[in-house]
Amino acid sequence: MPKLKHASLLFLISCIVSCSLYNDTSARTQSPFFATPIDTKLVEATRFLAGKPISPSSSLFQLTTDKRYVAYVDEMKKSWARLQQKNLDAIQQWRKQNLPAKYNKTIFYPFSGPDILNAVAFFPDGDEYIMFGLEPCGEIPDPHSVSKERVFSGLWGLRKSLNEILNVNFFKTLDMQKEVSTNEFNSMISIIMWFLGQLDYEVINAKKIWIDDNSLITTLPPVTKQNKYIPGAEIFFKDATGYIKRVRYFQINVIDNSLSNYTNFIPHLESYKRYATIIKSASYLMHNDTKFTKIRDLTLQHSDLILQDDSGIALKFFSPYQWKLTFFGVYTKPVPLFAHRYQPELKEKYDTLSKGPLPFSYGYNSGIGKSNLM
Numbered sequence: 001m002p003k004l005k006h007a008s009l010l011f012l013i014s015c016i017v018s019c020s021l022y023n024d025t026s027a028r029t030q031s032p033f034f035a036t037p038i039d040t041k042l043v044e045a046t047r048f049l050a051g052k053p054i055s056p057s058s059s060l061f062q063l064t065t066d067k068r069y070v071a072y073v074d075e076m077k078k079s080w081a082r083l084q085q086k087n088l089d090a091i092q093q094w095r096k097q098n099l100p101a102k103y104n105k106t107i108f109y110p111f112s113g114p115d116i117l118n119a120v121a122f123f124p125d126g127d128e129y130i131m132f133g134l135e136p137c138g139e140i141p142d143p144h145s146v147s148k149e150r151v152f153s154g155l156w157g158l159r160k161s162l163n164e165i166l167n168v169n170f171f172k173t174l175d176m177q178k179e180v181s182t183n184e185f186n187s188m189i190s191i192i193m194w195f196l197g198q199l200d201y202e203v204i205n206a207k208k209i210w211i212d213d214n215s216l217i218t219t220l221p222p223v224t225k226q227n228k229y230i231p232g233a234e235i236f237f238k239d240a241t242g243y244i245k246r247v248r249y250f251q252i253n254v255i256d257n258s259l260s261n262y263t264n265f266i267p268h269l270e271s272y273k274r275y276a277t278i279i280k281s282a283s284y285l286m287h288n289d290t291k292f293t294k295i296r297d298l299t300l301q302h303s304d305l306i307l308q309d310d311s312g313i314a315l316k317f318f319s320p321y322q323w324k325l326t327f328f329g330v331y332t333k334p335v336p337l338f339a340h341r342y343q344p345e346l347k348e349k350y351d352t353l354s355k356g357p358l359p360f361s362y363g364y365n366s367g368i369g370k371s372n373l374m
Helices: 040-050 067-098 116-122 148-168 173-179 188-198 256-261 265-270 293-302 336-341 344-353
Strands: 005-008 012-014 106-109 128-133 202-211 230-238 244-251 275-279 303-308 323-326
Touching: 040 188, 040 202, 067 116, 067 148, 106 116, 116 128, 116 188, 116 275, 148 188, 188 202, 188 230, 188 244, 202 244, 256 293, 265 293, 275 293, 293 303
Parallel strands: 005 323, 106 128, 106 275, 128 244, 275 303
Antiparallel strands: 005 012, 012 303, 202 230, 230 244
């Protein structure tokens, strides 16, 4: 019989687990990324985007006194307080009561877009976060080097890009494709930096990367179009204790026929060994029987714990011999766009086994008391 895994929230948590599997951060004295150099301009840029105080000695300080910046910060603070701060407070309390204290230090977030927010909210002790989406990374923001007008135009572009998640706690793919650009201020990189800044992490370094033909990370772009390089970015950030973490985001379509062309992606993901996985607002793509089998199989095979809503992996793919499932919240039916992904067997599970409503919003059925986690 295969090794039993537990899944609370699709907590697919391994039943037979040694302490070494989880690499307890509390027992560590040093981050694996401790030698990362600090880019002071990037530290300032993140604080500037997030509306955090800037040193009077910074070249950005004068911009913070401009009424357009004051209005931008005020608008962002109101939006954050309206949903996200309440949501995050509730997630923190719920996490402490319902998630394991120890878990794999690689956090995998398929179909994430730039949503580092929920990844670190549920798994704050991760060392690295692996994310991907359809949108290009864009440029690394540097408000020090562009005109004042470009800065303020860019900030309002960033505000527009963030509007959805600040109000309903998920990104709509079509909206992201329209609103997010390669412009340095409303790029995927900028959005990730903004979230980290809001959460009081210090972003210390960022660079563009690629997965090369050998499934390895390189900082050198492909020489020819024949190279099947996958573009991405990596961002290093410090928590309040000075512990350095890393997030990597890749731009890729993971439908099976695309992965047959980009054969370097799955081996790269496999190189991270074991994950704790979070799935949220994933468009029910891994429900498909024939089109997203490779990414679904990879996720099931390499995760020791999965936390997901009903838009992630369909219930039928979780073998009762391999997974222990725990259910939280309520399941009624998918939103109209995904009505065809209704799972009657999942409805029965929630109706009989749910541990009660969730005190926060998660996924497409947004609103406190309306969401579900398996």
